[in-house]
Amino acid sequence: MTPAIMTALKSIFRKQETWITLVLLLAITLRAIHFFGRSSMWLDELAAAFNVMERNFYQLATESLGFNQVAPPGFLYLQKIATLVIGENDHAFRFFPFLFSLAGLLFYRSLCKTFTTGVPAIGAFALFALSLAMVFYSGEAKQYAADLTAAVFIVWSALQLLYKVPDKRRLWIMSIGGLIIILCSMPAVVMAPMAMLIVFIRILQKKSPLALSRFFAVVIPWAIACLVVTLYAKLVISIDVQEAMSDYWSRGFAPLSSVWELLKWFPTKIHKELTFSLAWWASDIIPFTSYIAWALMLFSIPGLIYCSKKYGIVTLLLFIPLITALLLSILRVLPFDGRVSLYATWPIFIGGMAGINALGEWQPRFFKPVVVGILAALIAFPLAITKLAVPMLRPPYNGQSAQPVLRELKKQWQPGDVLYVYFKSRYALRFYGPREGITEYVAGRSHPTVEPILRDIDSLRGKKRVWFFFTQWTPKQPFPDSIKAYMGTVIGKQIAVIPDPDGNTEDVEAAAHLYDLSIKKGDH
Known part of the structure; x- marks a missing residue:
């Protein structure tokens, strides 16, 4: 030079x-x-x-x-x-x-x-x-x-x-x-x-x-x-x-209790x-x-x-x-x-x-x-x-990567499989499910506590292969943890996992867990 x-x-x-x-x-x-x-x-x-x-x-x-x-x-x-x-x-x-x-x-x-x-x-x-x-x-x-x-x-x-x-x-x-x-x-x-x-x-x-x-x-x-x-x-x-937004974002409003x-x-x-x-x-x-x-x-x-x-x-x-x-x-x-x-x-x-x-x-x-x-x-x-x-x-910054999980789930799908979808993941299934050929699933219902959700899941007992798909875990509602524990240790056993493709956990995680719910009590 x-x-x-x-x-x-x-x-x-x-x-x-x-x-x-x-x-x-x-x-x-x-x-x-x-x-x-x-x-x-x-x-x-x-x-x-x-x-x-x-x-x-x-x-x-x-x-x-x-x-x-x-x-x-x-x-x-x-x-x-x-x-x-x-x-x-x-x-x-x-x-x-x-x-x-x-x-x-x-x-x-x-x-x-x-x-x-x-x-x-x-x-x-x-x-x-x-x-x-x-x-x-x-x-x-x-x-x-x-x-x-x-x-x-x-x-x-x-x-x-x-x-x-x-x-x-x-x-x-x-x-x-x-x-x-x-x-x-x-x-x-x-x-x-x-x-x-x-x-x-x-x-x-x-x-x-x-x-x-x-x-x-x-x-x-x-x-x-x-x-x-x-x-x-x-x-x-x-x-x-307006009221829902004010309640959700209440932490962002200035305190007016005193100067x-x-x-x-x-x-x-x-x-x-x-x-x-x-x-x-x-x-x-x-x-x-x-x-x-x-x-x-x-x-x-x-x-x-x-x-x-x-x-x-x-x-x-x-x-x-x-x-x-x-x-x-x-x-x-x-x-x-x-x-x-x-x-x-x-x-x-x-x-x-x-x-x-x-x-x-x-x-x-x-x-x-x-x-x-x-x-x-x-x-x-x-x-x-x-x-x-x-x-x-470094970018890209991924969170709740539902589509790759559903794509892999479709590959592993077998006749007779059942897909149970966490209630906060219904939007992801509605949007990405049809794109990956998944149109039939059990949509979980919204409840303020986890117990009614577990009672809903009881209706799936006896099924050989039940998928649980979830996103949107939150500290206030860590319900997916309770659902996985219930399906995997109380009424069945876990037999497969499709983990989050980005290695994310908690509120940015998207994953699917497969359970055998045909196991009788005491057979774990």
């Missing part, structure tokens, strides 16, 4: 944009591996999928969803369109979340370059782009990727309107893109008006070059989308579903959800995830001051997703918890890295460029390196 080529390569790899582009390509690759390589949909995805499959466009817009599901109307319409074009399969239901996640990367990259520079900018982008949780939900047949992209898109659009006079192409992206993404996200109904209010105030203060005509070209489509989603939430989603409890809740809850967005379930495997979350929160304090001095009230735009999530949690409208709050915590990635930039500017004697770079790298890159180095942390 000639000295000239070496010099050119060194020049390229010294540039911030080069490294951000490399991270972007890696992020796209990880999402593609997850999307194309992921196995069966799990219970929540299947419940959402059946709502789309069993309703036409009119019903999707006017009827509350079944199975205690909630989704914005625009997202339901896109899911329906995907199934009509691609077919009713896993990839169709996950197609638009995948596209949303790719778009989110592009808009987020712009935000990183706006608020941070150098290694902190690369770090802020890597934290988002390579997050295990964000890669996972890019291939989930639910609206969480849309919520995340909506949050990023709204902040990006507001900044574009404040600091640039957008050309027609960009104006169309903001107006039509905003219309579509807001229709696909319920939190966006709150985030969009907050962002546009800040822009409007800056225009009135003559601190933005944007003409009111161009401002309203964006605001009017956004307002229409907000109105549609609000009416849908108020008039279509049934009271029963002190609320004040304690803010930092601890933000830390918990930030940890979730960084690594989700892998936070148990990567113990330093919690420390990285605390470090990002700590550095966000100087980051907030730094951005406020540089951008003034515009800094509020960056934190609108987090402010929205906290506000909706206090008002008990939407929970701030887990996958539902994935859209809210990414501003802390940028805020934390901006704080490191701030230290470099405020105290250059102690925080020289090399120190700033090392500090940002120590916070941003260990998680990404660990995820790539540990095989089990």
